[in-house]
Amino acid sequence: MRRSVLLASLLVMAVMALGGIGREHKSFVASAQEKAASTAEVKIDNFVFGPAAIIVPVGATVTWINRDDIPHTVVSTEKVFKSKVLDTDEKFSYTFTKAGEYPYFCSIHPKMTGKVVVQ
């Protein structure tokens, strides 16, 4: 009797676990779709990254656009990403797949700094 109860409960647990994975899978897909749509923009103008600090979810794509009349670059201090030189109206995008803090600066005008916080 106890053995069958044990077996039954094991079975139930197994079914629940499998069911749980299924649920997890569905929510993973849903959130990936939500996150894929997540974008943020940083405008570069007057020697300033605006906003200087942004918070985005994991998987978000940040696009920097240079509205200044002088070229700038976007370079991660930890060498995670590096744009080519952006002249006026040129853009650079990077998708953040890992959580963390990503300080960056303009390698031509190193006093210009900014940060992307990925949560």
Add this chain to the structure above:
Amino acid sequence: MARNTKDEILHDHNHDGIDRRGFLKCMAWAGTGALCVIEGGVLKSYSMSRPLEMNPRDMKGELSFVQISDSHMGFNKPANTDVAATLQAAVNKINALSRPPEFLLHTGDISHLSKPEEFDAVEQILKSASAKDVFYVPGEHDVLNDDGKQYHERFAKGAQEGGWYSFEKKGVHFVGLVNVMNLKAGGLGTLGHEQLEWLEKDVKHLKSSTPIVVFAHIPLWAVYPEWGWGTEDSAEALAYLKKFGSVTVLNGHIHQIMQKVEGNVTFHTACSTAFPQPKPGEAPSPGPMKVPAEQLRSVLGISDVNYVSGQHALAVVDSTLA
């Protein structure tokens, strides 16, 4: 049409201080370079945007050369839509000197975007200068994209690996330094350990009576750190030059003339041949400064004319009156 080379308004119909009858084309804001004359081992510099104030008698010396800077070939925004023309005008002024300078020093930002055609254009224009030798140091705009490889191949073949070098002319020791590589976030210009070690050795055995001229792009003194106008480790470089009786430091980068004397060292910065920048703190950022000449430009039908009221003698550049 009368040639008016004095700072004089003949007809002021619009009451805005701009004479449209005469053809006022002014390069005063952009400046055209500094004529440097070494006399008795001491360097004197003369701004070439004030040709009428330059007395040939004052300019005799053992050696003369011209410093130009920040040509930004490739820049084409409203502050100056034709930087090639203003560079050519600078060369024309050089060629008008009664005594041709021995060589030119270009203190960097030769190009605007480190593009080959930009470097080509500057070399082409400078070929028409009366001085055939040009010595360069790079600006941060010259080493984009390729860690300075292109700059090095064109302008620093005989230099040390990092692009720095020295040479002698008539007993004067010239040192070209590079302070635009490896810029760090939030930082200023930087010379770096290797270059400083080289500098120490380079000047060690020179007699203290040797006149020294150091040229580099970013100023070697703290002009305005908030805008990155300074070099982090310049103090060490200057320490190696302490023993010399006459040291002149020539810089660019800030697109305006500034001078400072500290003991035996005189610092000069040069104007840009392309566009001016605001004085420290007088604008939210150190970007290209537009001068009020839009109306003048369109009325005279000239593509690159700028007039700044209250400036010194106006230099007449070639014109086409509409």
